[in-house]
Amino acid sequence: MKIKTFTFNPIQENTYLVYDETNEAVVIDAGCVSDIEKRALKNYIEENHLILKRVLNTHLHFDHQLGNKFLYTTYGVKPEAGKEDEYLLEDMIGHVRSFGLEINEEAQSLGGYITDNQEIIFGNSSFTALHTPGHSPGSMTFYAEKEGVIFAGDVLFRGSIGRTDLPRGDYATLIRSITNQLLPLPDSTVVYCGHGPSTTIGFEKKNNPFL
Secondary structure (H helix, E strand, C coil), rough: EEEEEEEEECCCCEEEEEECCCCCCECCCCCCCHHHHHHHHHHHHHHCCCCEEEEEECCCCCHHCCCCHHHHHCCCCCCCCCCCHHHHCCCCCHHHHHCCCCCCCHHHCCCCCCCCCCCECCEHHHHHECCCCCCCCCCEEEEEECCCCEEEEEECCCCEEEECCCCCCCCHHHHHHHHHHHHCCCCCCCECCCCCCHHHHEHHHHHHCCC
C-alpha cells in the first residue's frame, strides 16, 4: 500500500491518496479547493496511472470535503461518508463563512454511506471502517490491519484530540470512541491524522495528555 499526502486549503487539511500495485486508488478527505491544489491531485493520479475507485470521508466538515465535487465531475466517483454527517452537506458555504473564509464550493451529494465495521475494498487492499463519533456524529476511522495504519481524520492527533466545540460535537463521546475503537489497536499502528503530522497508537497512549 502506498500513501501520498497532500496538505490543502486554508485550514491545512491532510488529503490522502492511497493505492497499491493494481493502481486502484482511493482518496480520503478531498480538501483541495484552489485550481493549483486540484491540479496537483489530478496530476499525481494521472502521472502514476491510477484508477480512482472510491472517495472516502472520515467526516464532512467543510475542510475535508471541499474537493469532493471536483473529483466527481472529473472521475465520476461520488463520495462516501457516515450517514450521521450528511446534514453537513446542507450549508457548507455557510459553515465556510463562519470561519471567515470566502470559498464558494458547493457540497457534493453522497454516493453511499459508510457503516461501522464495513470492509472497503480497492485493488488488493482493504480498510475496515470504525465509527468514531465525538468530533462529528458520523466520524469514521479507516483501519488497514495488514499495513498497520489508520486514517483517523480529526478524531486523534499527535499529542491531542479533535475539537468538540463545533455543532453536534461531544467530548465524552470522542474520548469513548478513542478508548474503545483506537487504543486497543497495536501500539505500532501508524495514525494518519486530518491535520498535522502522523503518530502511533503507542505514542499516544504514553504521551497524549487527553487520554
